[in-house]
Amino acid sequence: MNEPRDIDGLTQMQDILPTLIDLCSLNDAETDGFDGLSLAGALRGSCPVPADRTLFINYSRMPNFDFPTPASQAVMRKEETAVLWQRWRLIENSALYNLERDPLQEHNVIDEYPQIARMLSQRLDAWWESVESLANEPQAVTIGSDHENPTILTGCEWRDVFLDQQQQIRAGVYKNSYWHLDVDRPGTYRFELRRWPFEADLPLSQPAPEETLVDGILPCGRSIPIAGARIHIAGHDQRVDLEPEAKSAVFTLSLPAGPALLHTWFLDEAGQGLTGAYYVKVTRLT
Template identity: 25%
Template sequence: MIDLKRALLLLLHASMLVLSGSSQGVAQGKEPKPNVLIILTDDQGWGDLGSHGNKLLETPHLDGLAKISTELERFYVSPVCAPSRASLLTGRYNLRTGTSWVTHRKEVMRSREVTIAELLGSHNYRTGYYGKWHNGQQYPTDPIGQGFERFFGFKEGHLNNYFNTSLTSGFQEVETSGYVPDLLADSAISFIRKEAPFFCYLAFNTPHSPFQVPEAYFRKYKAKGLDDRNAAVYAMVENIDMNVGRVLRALRESGKEEETILIFLSDNGPNGRRYNGGLKGIKGYVDEGGVRVPFFIRYPAGGIESGRVSRQFGAHIDILPTIAELTGIKVPDSLQIDGRSLLPIIKGKGVAYPGRAFYTHHVDREFDAIPGAVRTHQYLLTLMPEDTSFYDLLKDPSQEHDLADRHPELVREYIRKYRAWFGEVTGMGVEPPLVQLGDSPAPLTWLPAPEASIYGRVDFKGGEGWANDWLVNWIGPADSAVWEVVAKRPGQYRVSVQLSSEKPLVIALELDGKTHYTKIESPQQAVQVPNRDRVPRGEVEEMRWPEVTLATVQIPAGVHRLKISPAGEVEGELAIKALKLTTL
């Protein structure tokens, strides 16, 4: 039976054929489709631009882009990475997509969501994704499964090294040489130089930690008197600026500049305390400083004005409907888009959507209804576990004056709005989808440690279980990790484990009540990869992990639990990084 998402994409493609007609349409002088280029940065705050008043940071290319674009000064995203990315791709609030946080599969976007790539791909666009994904590691929740023909980058929430590291090309892991943001820009430039129309999504991994940057950039900001952390952050942003300049130059040289819709933004507020234009809060906060980011849009052939600045607000959920309107593609009502086209705002038609509210939710490790926020053109309500605040953003953008006591009726009204919204967008639940087997064009399915349920004394090496973490504190058989998967059809798999052990041991792999025992005869040692950190990292180190085959198993269709544990008491230290399932 054909699934709902595939049926919808077929319908989109059929509608494209009807609208475009035969090949005679080109002969009759139909306008070419515009290209689409989205550039997204990671943890770059509103204040991390020279054009936003930052006196220390040098961003000439981005400042120049602002002058030839329309800027929305009040543009909002989510407080952290993965939710913003899900909303940007789908035009829907992240909680509708299943994405609620940044790790433990809470970052995964449901595969049935229809993305910008799938929308444009159904209208004969080439689609390429370059950089950080962070909405699902396994097919069909990875970039290829969500509509991108080309992918080069990484699927986790962050990399552990930015120099000479492993990246993913399509489904293959490749070793790279150089600084990752430069490599991503190289690949994006190669993609946009080819035939039109294209949709290119360039998602830089910086200035997210770990704080690694080439020496020349770093020395420049140390010479300005900054501490090592902020010197590294500003150096990383200037490197982004340089690469944006390269991309803009490639657009011009390829003759595609006028016919390209270019959007630049960041995914959340700054990852630390630094200049942010007087805004309250940083990454992880529902206040202005946590969710207000730079946003430029440029499309010369579409009549978007250069140098215009709007004080109306827009949000990540508005990007898909805006692109759809600019490309002339109808968005089916069945997609239930939350966003609205930004064109009325960009064209300066007064207050485009009077009475519109934008909602923000944040998970602070454990899922709850709050922290949350409601924004309108004038007001902001923030809901925290021990505090409710109300601000007039037109008069007080820095949130210095809490007006909750002066406007109790408005506060109650906004709370009612928020509760109604939260109930609606969580109506399908927020439980992460299971890892899916049996439908991937790739032979390997990766089950990393942060996606496991852990029992006994097992814990994460880094404490939180961020991306790339591994499991430690294995003492005996009562300590285990469990990955739950769903197989769409029966299949045979080789199961292997990435681990490090000081002593020989026996590993037990349990599947459907049957246990497979593997004796590891000799110590296995993970080796740390040297890093180029500028400050002590909060992430775990990058390691090279030994891999041991545990069993060949037949997995029937349905839901299954793969459980791994020591078969006896553990001597010395044991660390487990991931299970790997290879289709046979």
């Protein structure tokens, strides 16, 4: 791939897998339907990234609710998309930026280049038509597959509730929601509920120490008075009491194959819900 260098052209995260498949000569791999393309040719200098490539960035917004409600549903909308093409960025179909002259995207030039805005808007329409029917369908996490067993779930995948920052974990925010799961095969499953990342190996109620990172400091995490846990999935509803030094709550359940919703709770001494489990390790045992 020659010496380190800059390579022109639009790329995206979805290009990584097809690129690795190409570089590793995995000729039998199924690549149909990928949203990304292989960058192997661009890395080798034999094939540039297509100059006319257009990318779209869109993710759902949601109110900052602590629990899922009809008002907190995460919905993707066409008008909240960013369109990327060459040096141009069309934002929410109302602002146009020229990155060549304005890399910080501070000056809206949509009135100066209406033809560019119109073309990108048309491409947005075509793209949205191709994804609209699936854009707001919940995407289930597969558990119990031989390809990934165990599977780690995080609060980042909760339905309609925002929890994707380590600062929220350290603050011990009282939030909860549920996971959409796809049980790959029937069997006995072990669910291990944690408040802290598994790598931290901390007791549920213990605060995490302050940690200095490359880009800042994570403050000391606060203690949560966790005295029990509860799980609900596929008709099972179980509770367990926990000792103060417990690092996790463990449930072993029999599950049928197919779609399932997983709810978890950490409980106080009175049995009232405090927050959901921020992390869950799911292991198929049989």
